[in-house]
Amino acid sequence: MIQEWEAAHWTPNHLASLAGDTKFNCRLQCRFCFQKAGAIQWEGECHHVMSSVAEFLSWIESKTDDDDKNPALSFYDPKIFWCYLDYKNLDSVVKEKGVINKAIDWSCFGLVEEEPFQNYVWLGSQGAHTPCHYDTYGFNLVVQLYGSKRWILFPPEDTENLYPTRIPYEESSVYSEVNIKNPDFNKHPKFKNSKPHVIILKAGQVLYVPWKWWHFAECLETSLSINTWLQLPEDNASRVEEAVARMIFSKWMTFNKNTDHWLNPNEDVESDDINAGYLSQTLYLLSHNPPRILTPQTQSTKYSDAKIPTPTDGSDKTEQFYCGSCVFCLKH
Known part of the structure; x- marks a missing residue:
């Protein structure tokens, strides 16, 4: 093909x-x-x-x-x-x-x-x-x-x-x-x-x-x-899960020392405000469930x-x- x-x-x-x-x-x-x-x-x-x-x-x-x-x-x-x-x-x-x-x-x-x-x-x-x-x-x-x-x-x-x-x-x-x-x-x-x-x-x-x-x-x-990568309808639920995971992980690293090995080199931890905003956006997407099927993945991994x-x-x-x-x- x-x-x-x-x-x-x-x-x-x-x-x-x-x-x-x-x-x-x-x-x-x-x-x-x-x-x-x-x-x-x-x-x-x-x-x-x-x-x-x-x-x-x-x-x-x-x-x-x-x-x-x-x-x-x-x-x-x-x-x-x-x-x-x-x-x-x-x-x-x-x-x-x-x-x-x-x-x-x-x-x-x-x-x-x-x-x-x-x-x-x-x-x-x-x-x-x-x-x-x-x-x-x-x-x-x-x-x-x-x-x-x-x-x-x-x-x-x-x-x-x-x-x-x-x-x-x-x-x-x-x-x-x-x-x-x-x-x-x-x-x-x-x-x-x-x-x-x-x-x-x-x-x-x-x-x-x-x-x-x-x-x-x-x-x-x-x-x-x-x-x-191409998006699927299930991605909106996955984004909520990922937003929660990021929020937990950012907090976890804040209160623990010598944890750099917990983070992949291409990742960053974010502040509470940024993580809360990200979670809010993903919940909005999930609640509105826009019909975007088989479209190019614009936000995959980081x-x-x-x-x-x-x-x-x-x-x-x-x-x-x-x-x-x-x-x-x-x-x-």
């Missing part, structure tokens, strides 16, 4: 040409640490580096003499670390707005464009992934443009078996405590009862992720994909290019970082 899309022919290098010199927050983590039973590579525990798309690709290909070499990325060995330029709004990546409108056409799926579609781009090296979670708003359409990803999905009925948690907190994301690839059955025995659906999504293919389905996606190689400190001071160093946790890294 996407064969006619211009974006269907995009490669990571083409994306680099569209993005130019703009730098984005990328997260890195040791690919070997995930092999430890029960260990989850939460986003807040990742290393973070600002990088352009071109610098990102140069790092993957280990071009040490490349003009696009990023000094901060060069601290990390691509054979040890994976890197993810994830959940970036395509409008912030591609500066020429007309390019996106010509390249992507969700109407081929019969979707009505009452509002502009919000497109998100995901560019990752082998091993890059997001912890298993489900989204409380809408459903998800994912188009694989380049490379391949392994998707492991679980139906909502498996929620109890996946040990849901709101820590780390992020609006509209409910995470699983289980290391999906290497579970600790002593800690999470119910996971044995789960019913995973494993899909290898290849270039040119489209994946539909239904509402509240759990999903874990991992890049099997250098991978480029885009996605969009991923953004957050102001995250990088682990380097910008000086010209030659050593590389190791995680210090896994057997592989302890040898170096």
